[in-house]
Amino acid sequence: MVNVGDMLVGYATDENVRKRGASGGLVTAVLAAALEKGLVENVVVMKHINEFEAVPIITNDVDEVLASTGSLHSVPVNLAKYAMGRKVAMPAKPCDAQAVIEQAKRGMIDLDNTYIVGLNCGGSMHPVTTKKMLVAMYDIDPEDVVGEDIEKGKLIFKTKNGEEKAIAIDELEEAGFGRRESCRFCTLKIPVNADLACGNWGVIGDLAGSATFCQVMNDKGVKLLENAIEAGRIEVEPASDKAIAIRAKVNDVMVNLGSTLEKEIFPDIPDKERMQYYMEQMEDCIDCGACKEVCPVCACGEDSKCTMFHSLVDNYKMSMYHLVRLLHLSDSCIACGQCSDVCPSDIPITLLQSRFAIPSQRKREYTPGMNVDDVPPFFEVILK
């Protein structure tokens, strides 16, 4: 029997899946079982393209699920788009899960039909940045890379001819590479908002590297796990106190680092200079609208205020598009960083947006995407 709140260590029973998975293949096996037993009709998985890229695909083929892969470079995507009108299960990083829940709050998807298997995340790296970093810092041809790993704060790349090279992540980040900027100040590392929170933190002893730590967050999580156990795809055992403590400690370290970096990333700008700062940052904007297109919490669709009432002719000092978005997202921005990723003019939109969103959310003690029952502060007035 699995109960809500259980802390478990588990692995896939199939040797192949166990070996291929990053840590025991539990997530892959759970997803495969959900599909097999008809708990869901589709599963979203990451399809391996090359060492640096994996794209989410939606599938109803169990073999494809088993062949799926994780990737350090799978930057957040708008997973809710895959869930619309379907019964799906999906693996998700904490920020992906936040986005899915925000979409559910706005009535775009039905959470009862969406199973989210959360994955611990210490931050993701943009594929393009990584390739540049390999040349600049590691002196390795990106084509030669066959594997990578993070160990004790060091990022390790393995090459075709069996060489390994490790550089501390701090060092990489100082040089302007490493994790994406929004990951550095992120403080949600364990996906407690998902149905299951899985990861390799807290897997110790003989099991290290070949099992997954899994926390059951709600009833849907129970269903997922029990279904997989019934199907004979996974085996679980209760986690030891030591394992739980280690997992909590890893999380604390990551969260503290995030909070420290937040102060570095957002230096105070005096009142009088802020307007100038924002204007300078945004002056390169070419009004392509890509940042809205990728935004995982935006549920406005095509005819939204930010685009409908925005005219290039009226952009005297600042564009209406940005003004509306800065305001509109101040309660819901999850700082996933996709807008910065896609911006063709390299405007750090996530950082600008977070300057508005973080204080606004903290003041209201509201974190977007945690619980579907938390009403966004913008919807405060309800007709009684």
Add this chain to the structure above:
Amino acid sequence: MAEEGWEPKIVAFCCNWCSYGGADTAGMGRFQQPASTRIIKVMCSGRIDPLHVFNAFLEGADAVLVTGCHIGDCHYVNGNEKTEVKYKFLEEMLQQLGLEPDRLHLNWISASEGERFANFITDVTAKVKELGPSPLKPEGVK
């Protein structure tokens, strides 16, 4: 700082039932007030979208006033409560953007409070005069 003889342009959104009446009463009661405001009448303060405020600033307003009925007196039951929610976000956002807090005001004025309306306009005009033209004012607009 502002040039000699510069007069601020202030956009005031007034709701049909209370604050517009208040402006009327101010005129009828012959309370003196500066000629700096441009009043835009809306049916309810709840209709005032942050978008309208942004537009006013982008088109050259030096200050924007959002006015409506007192809480509990709304002609449409709770329109002004909705205004308040939106206004709080708007206020924080414009402050973070670097706009001086004195350039945006929310005030509840009933139809009988003509003097209050006149005093409000006088106060705001004096404050904005001190601040000078808005940083969001387009080039060439006075």
